Amino acid sequence: MHMKRFRAVIPLAVAAVTAAVLTTGSPASAAEPSYAPLSSWAYLDSQSPNAKFVDAAVAPPVGTSRDDAGRKHTYRSFFTYDLTSFKGTVVHSSYLYTNEDTVDDCSAPATIEVWRTRPVRDNTTWQRPPAELEKLLSTQRGAGAIYCPSYLGFDMVPTLNAALARHDKSITIEFRVTASQEADARTGRTFEKPSLSATVNHPPTVTNLHLGYPDRPCGTLAKPSPAARSAVFSATANDADEGDRPTVLYAIWPVDHPDQRREFHDYYGTDLSDYADGTLLAWQAQASDYYDAGPWSANCYLRMDRTAPANPPNVSSRTYPEGNTPGGGTGMEGTFRFDAAGDRDVVAFAWRDSLGYSGQVAAKRPGGKAIFKYTPRLSYSSDLYVASVDAAGNRGPEKDYEFRIAETAPYAEVTMNGVGLPSTISFVAPKPETTAFGFQLEGGTEVRVPAVDGKATGHITFTATGGVDLAVRSYAKNKLIGQDSLQIWVTDAPGVESAEFNWETDQVAGTTGTFRFTPHNSDVVAYEYNLDDEWKTIPAADDDTAVLTWTATPGWHSMTVRSVKADGSTSMDADYQFSIIDTRPTAYSNDLNSWPRRDGVGLPLRVELGSQLPNLTGFAFRFDGGAEQTVPSEGNPYAYIDVTPTHAGDNTVVVQALLADGTRSPATTYTFGIWSGPVVTHTPEGSGTVGRPMTFTFHPGLPNVVSYRYSLGYAEEETIAAGPDGTASVTWTPSSWGYDTVRVTSVSADGTESDLRTEPLDIRDNRVDVYSTYDSSRLGIGWTGSFFFYTQLFGEVTEYHYRVNDGPEQVLPASTEGTSTLVAVPFERNGTNTLHVQSLTASGELSPVTDYDFTVGTAPYVVSAQYPNGTWSGGGGVPGTFEFSGGTPGIVSFSWKIDDGPSTDVPADSAGKASITYTPAEDHETHTLSVTGHKGDGTDTDTTTYSIYVSTGS
Numbered sequence: 001m002h003m004k005r006f007r008a009v010i011p012l013a014v015a016a017v018t019a020a021v022l023t024t025g026s027p028a029s030a031a032e033p034s035y036a037p038l039s040s041w042a043y044l045d046s047q048s049p050n051a052k053f054v055d056a057a058v059a060p061p062v063g064t065s066r067d068d069a070g071r072k073h074t075y076r077s078f079f080t081y082d083l084t085s086f087k088g089t090v091v092h093s094s095y096l097y098t099n100e101d102t103v104d105d106c107s108a109p110a111t112i113e114v115w116r117t118r119p120v121r122d123n124t125t126w127q128r129p130p131a132e133l134e135k136l137l138s139t140q141r142g143a144g145a146i147y148c149p150s151y152l153g154f155d156m157v158p159t160l161n162a163a164l165a166r167h168d169k170s171i172t173i174e175f176r177v178t179a180s181q182e183a184d185a186r187t188g189r190t191f192e193k194p195s196l197s198a199t200v201n202h203p204p205t206v207t208n209l210h211l212g213y214p215d216r217p218c219g220t221l222a223k224p225s226p227a228a229r230s231a232v233f234s235a236t237a238n239d240a241d242e243g244d245r246p247t248v249l250y251a252i253w254p255v256d257h258p259d260q261r262r263e264f265h266d267y268y269g270t271d272l273s274d275y276a277d278g279t280l281l282a283w284q285a286q287a288s289d290y291y292d293a294g295p296w297s298a299n300c301y302l303r304m305d306r307t308a309p310a311n312p313p314n315v316s317s318r319t320y321p322e323g324n325t326p327g328g329g330t331g332m333e334g335t336f337r338f339d340a341a342g343d344r345d346v347v348a349f350a351w352r353d354s355l356g357y358s359g360q361v362a363a364k365r366p367g368g369k370a371i372f373k374y375t376p377r378l379s380y381s382s383d384l385y386v387a388s389v390d391a392a393g394n395r396g397p398e399k400d401y402e403f404r405i406a407e408t409a410p411y412a413e414v415t416m417n418g419v420g421l422p423s424t425i426s427f428v429a430p431k432p433e434t435t436a437f438g439f440q441l442e443g444g445t446e447v448r449v450p451a452v453d454g455k456a457t458g459h460i461t462f463t464a465t466g467g468v469d470l471a472v473r474s475y476a477k478n479k480l481i482g483q484d485s486l487q488i489w490v491t492d493a494p495g496v497e498s499a500e501f502n503w504e505t506d507q508v509a510g511t512t513g514t515f516r517f518t519p520h521n522s523d524v525v526a527y528e529y530n531l532d533d534e535w536k537t538i539p540a541a542d543d544d545t546a547v548l549t550w551t552a553t554p555g556w557h558s559m560t561v562r563s564v565k566a567d568g569s570t571s572m573d574a575d576y577q578f579s580i581i582d583t584r585p586t587a588y589s590n591d592l593n594s595w596p597r598r599d600g601v602g603l604p605l606r607v608e609l610g611s612q613l614p615n616l617t618g619f620a621f622r623f624d625g626g627a628e629q630t631v632p633s634e635g636n637p638y639a640y641i642d643v644t645p646t647h648a649g650d651n652t653v654v655v656q657a658l659l660a661d662g663t664r665s666p667a668t669t670y671t672f673g674i675w676s677g678p679v680v681t682h683t684p685e686g687s688g689t690v691g692r693p694m695t696f697t698f699h700p701g702l703p704n705v706v707s708y709r710y711s712l713g714y715a716e717e718e719t720i721a722a723g724p725d726g727t728a729s730v731t732w733t734p735s736s737w738g739y740d741t742v743r744v745t746s747v748s749a750d751g752t753e754s755d756l757r758t759e760p761l762d763i764r765d766n767r768v769d770v771y772s773t774y775d776s777s778r779l780g781i782g783w784t785g786s787f788f789f790y791t792q793l794f795g796e797v798t799e800y801h802y803r804v805n806d807g808p809e810q811v812l813p814a815s816t817e818g819t820s821t822l823v824a825v826p827f828e829r830n831g832t833n834t835l836h837v838q839s840l841t842a843s844g845e846l847s848p849v850t851d852y853d854f855t856v857g858t859a860p861y862v863v864s865a866q867y868p869n870g871t872w873s874g875g876g877g878v879p880g881t882f883e884f885s886g887g888t889p890g891i892v893s894f895s896w897k898i899d900d901g902p903s904t905d906v907p908a909d910s911a912g913k914a915s916i917t918y919t920p921a922e923d924h925e926t927h928t929l930s931v932t933g934h935k936g937d938g939t940d941t942d943t944t945t946y947s948i949y950v951s952t953g954s
Contacts, residue, residue: 036081036082036197036198043075046074061075065188066188074183083168086164086198086200087167089201090164098151099151100149107143110181115136134159136154139152149189201292202240206235208236209233210234224302227281227302246294248288250265250283251284251296252272278303278304309389311341313349314339317334320403322402326404329407330484331482331484335373338361349361351386352385408431418490425458428454428455429451431474434474442470446473465490495520497518501550516545519540525565526564527561528564554584557577557579581613583613584668585609586611587608589607600701601676601700619655619656621655650671676701677745679757680698682694682696687763687764688763692766694734698722698728705749737765768837769850778858780942785824787835787854789839791839798842800812814839830888832855836852859942860894860933861885862946867949871949873951878920892912893906896916897929905934927950930945
């Protein structure tokens with residue numbers, strides 16, 4: 001072959017596609033990219049009509065080229081790919097791709113065709129080429145193409161899936177030039193051997209179809225499995241791909257109604273209660289992974305059995321007889337017999353006990369008996385609840401088998417001595433026939449000790465720390481009559497004891513006492529202890545104990561102790577805590593913790609004095625170097641004193657506890673800082689009031705104060721000079737109510753500034769607040785609304801002056817029982833109304849006017865003497881007269897109805913009034929009367945709803 005060689009140019013996007021499919025080997029996990037191996041390739045040459053060229057060491061040729069002698073060669077190339085590694089898979093992506101290696105003439109048009117053909121066989125020649133079965137691609141080349149040589153590739157998903165569906169083991173692909181151009185000598189070109197990539201997945205399959213709980217086979221048409229209302233469907237999903245987590249979908253349908261097929265996932269059991277007893281059902285399963293659903297399984301069959309066993313089973317036990325006679329023994333296994341009493345539907349028995357343990361035991365034959373071995377987990381009494389179960393899993397009624405357990409296990413207690421040292425175990429027998437006790441560590445050998453008068457002791461040596469289970473048993477001669485298990489916590493932490501320093505005794509500081517450390521393991525040579533955050537070591541005596549002498553210091557103490565063995569290893573820690581009384585009293589003022597600070601020069605300060613000393617009678621104290629004073633404790637471990645600081649900064653209280661024997665404790669000096677911010681007083685005292693002037697006086701907390709910087713009501717800061725006595729006064733009239741503050745700082749002659757005092761101030765409103773529950777009602781003229789006048793000046797306001805709209809002023813005494821006063825206002829005008837109100841104090845101060853707007857609707861006024869609105873009255877058969885009026889002027893008629901009944905019209909008289917009579921039929925019922933007025937201009941009023949509560953008639 002003689003061909004022109006050109007450099008292949010591949011677009012970047014194409015290169016990216018090819019790079020994405022470069023893996024080797026068979027697919028090992030779901031949707032993993034792989035490739036089909038090229039098992040062989042061949043080309044045919046028109047100059048050799050009776051030959052073929054297989055796996056030649058040349059680039060595969062296509063089209064027509066001239067050789068060096070000028071002879072024309074027409075070529076077709078065939079590529080066979082092995083598909084056996086894809087057997088049983090679904091192809092999700094596949095690409096056949098290659099590059100042109102050489103092109104004879106890039107300006108000549110050439111249509112490249114790719115075909116699926118019959119395989120290349122031994123007798124394949126140019127004269128007898130493989131049959132072309134399916135054209136896969138037809139693409140134009142040359143004649144102005146951007147790239148030459150160029151890339152060639154196309155999707156193979158449908159082609160490969162079709163081949164796998166036919167169970168083809170290989171596929172043969174032909175590259176050629178279309179027939180109309182094939183003889184043109186300019187179309188010759190060569191290709192790289194094409195690669196066939198594929199991303200495949202093995203669809204999962206299902207096996208082991210059965211029904212569970214109880215287990216039943218898949219079932220055949222001739223022998224379907226029985227099934228109850230609730231059934232558990234089960235199948236095993238199998239997936240050849242690693243890492244897949246297939247799920248199983250089930251389908252079920254009546255055999256004679258396949259159109260009623262339904263599909264479901266059985267995660268917690270499936271409800272079959274829609275199917276009647278005796279219905280024959282078919283079911284099957286299908287597994288799916290993330291990519292594909294596998295094939296549906298063959299059909300299984302079940303028949304509905306909705307009839308449970310009618311009677312509970314018979315239950316008996318010689319070991320634990322039913323009733324109040326104790327049987328067996330604590331921890332002793334008993335034999336229970338379950339009997340279906342000949343009900344051949346019964347194949348098993350379900351049981352549960354009082355603690356919720358449960359299980360199932362099969363009958364020896366349908367309708368027969370079962371033997372159940374059971375050890376009661378409770379002492380004294382227990383219950384077994386047993387039900388018969390049929391082959392479908394239906395449970396019949398339960399038999400509650402109540403029995404008592406004889407108390408036969410020993411009462412055992414272990415006195416823990418640690419690790420490697422004998423600990424003592426003590427036994428007490430609950431039964432007089434007990435002759436011996438046994439105890440056994442898990443994995444160890446049982447040790448028995450004889451019972452003497454129902455008691456015994458033994459010794460047990462624990463070899464390691466931690467939790468262990470210890471079995472304890474009672475024997476009557478050699479017969480085991482009861483057993484139990486103790487959970488023991490083994491510790492080698494040393495014992496710590498002290499006669500002087502313990503929970504029961506509070507010693508006074510200075511007392512000298514001892515602590516005794518005892519070993520809880522062997523070969524102890526020393527003890528390490530931490531008392532008051534300092535680790536120290538004390539050697540052990542010959543008996544492995546140690547005694548620590550200590551002089552008490554005041555406060556709460558926590559001591560940690562551990563033993564040290566000869567090899568240097570240490571035991572677990574023992575914690576020991578105790579409290580020591582301080583000989584000196586305490587002094588403390590909680591008032592200094594407030595923020596903002598409330599203390600200051602000239603302000604009394606409460607100080608608590610305290611002591612836990614025995615025989616306390618009181619305290620002696622001196623404040624800031626003054627004369628000594630005393631205060632009794634009156635049987636308490638504390639007393640309170642009030643001191644008044646005369647200067648800012650450090651102040652001191654020196655205090656001693658007074659004891660009944662006439663002695664005193666050492667003194668305690670309590671030093672505390674007093675706030676230097678000025679002390680603020682105001683007149684009048686208490687809360688301020690809007691519109692009333694207040695005078696604030698600033699008192700110095702530091703010497704030589706010459707001025708104050710202050711702000712009132714969050715106003716800008718101002719400065720005022722101090723008088724000769726260091727004080728200053730300002731007057732301020734609040735304009736709004738609420739929480740306010742006074743902020744003030746003093747300045748001394750040398751420029752020293754005090755702390756900033758922030759004094760809270762409450763300002764009351766002098767106006768009347770009006771509120772009403774009537775807000776959203778549409779009641780009209782004739783009705784009365786309830787309004788409330790509220791004042792923050794309760795106790796000062798004596799009366800309210802009010803008027804409605806432009807009406808006359810009325811006077812209402814203020815309530816003396818609360819801050820609100822009720823006033824009833826008749827509605828006389830539709831639309832917006834205004835209530836004007838002022839308060840008057842005992843001193844004659846009249847508040848500003850409050851204007852309160854409210855809306856009066858047009859709903860008619862309804863009244864009944866026999867059935868007042870919303871009040872239980874009248875009775876069944878008792879007639880009631882209901883009068884309609886008001887609402888709005890111009891009403892000519894009313895329509896009314898009871899509950900959702902028909903509407904009835906009634907004309908109004910010249911005054912716009914009407915009445916009806918209604919007689920309730922039954923006692924103790926409620927009705928709603930709805931009334932709407934109609935005006936002469938054709939408009940309607942709002943609707944009144946009136947509640948009729950019918951009482952019990954006499």
